[in-house]
Amino acid sequence: MFNGIIYERGVIKKVIKRPKGINLFLKSKIKLKRKDIGISISCDGVCLTLISVKNDYLEFYLSNETLNRSKFKNIKINDRINLETPLKYGQKISGHICQGHVDTVGKLAFIKKIDKSFLFEFYVSNKDRKQLVEKASISINGISLTISKITKKGFQIWVIPHTYMMTNLSILKKNDLVNIEIDILSKYVKNYFNEKK
Numbered sequence: 333m334f335n336g337i338i339y340e341r342g343v344i345k346k347v348i349k350r351p352k353g354i355n356l357f358l359k360s361k362i363k364l365k366r367k368d369i370g371i372s373i374s375c376d377g378v379c380l381t382l383i384s385v386k387n388d389y390l391e392f393y394l395s396n397e398t399l400n401r402s403k404f405k406n407i408k409i410n411d412r413i414n415l416e417t418p419l420k421y422g423q424k425i426s427g428h429i430c431q432g433h434v435d436t437v438g439k440l441a442f443i444k445k446i447d448k449s450f451l452f453e454f455y456v457s458n459k460d461r462k463q464l465v466e467k468a469s470i471s472i473n474g475i476s477l478t479i480s481k482i483t484k485k486g487f488q489i490w491v492i493p494h495t496y497m498m499t500n501l502s503i504l505k506k507n508d509l510v511n512i513e514i515d516i517l518s519k520y521v522k523n524y525f526n527e528k529k
Contacts, residue, residue, distance in 0.1 A: 341360065440453060
């Protein structure tokens with residue numbers, strides 16, 4: 333379980349293809365030791381299990397299921413990844429509850445700088461768009477954000493300068509893909525009422 337507040341990033345350094353997945357190696361200054369092997373880490377919003385750590389290198393295994401549901405099927409060496417360690421009991425939640433279960437992949441339509449903030453618009457499938465709720469939380473590449481507007485092809489968010497600089501949102505370009513996890517509360521409530529119809 334995570335809260336979508338990003339303090340750390342990593343850089344993809346090696347990808348080993350397996351018959352039914354990949355082993356992913358990234359370099360990061362995040363403070364993890366051998367005793368942390370087995371914990372979950374949010375990697376661009378995807379909950380992955382740490383399988384090895386040596387110096388500043390972290391290793392994860394991604395199954396084909398994870399690859400097919402995330403932007404990691406298009407991962408490249410030197411891609412920068414947002415990282416978050418799991419919440420601890422009693423820890424303050426500054427963002428929103430994120431499970432690390434990515435619902436879909438979105439595409440960046442545009443970015444506009446307005447005053448000191450940034451307006452982002454993302455495209456998603458019509459099926460996923462129907463799950464969105466204006467002013468609800470949403471996780472994009474593991475970052476807790478708020479949907480400001482539902483559009484014909486997706487949704488918009490506003491990003492403050494601090495979040496922009498602390499995450500890989502600052503390096504996104506038009507048509508780049510992002511991992512999206514829809515707010516669990518809005519998703520479950522919508523599903524409940526859809527079943528009642």
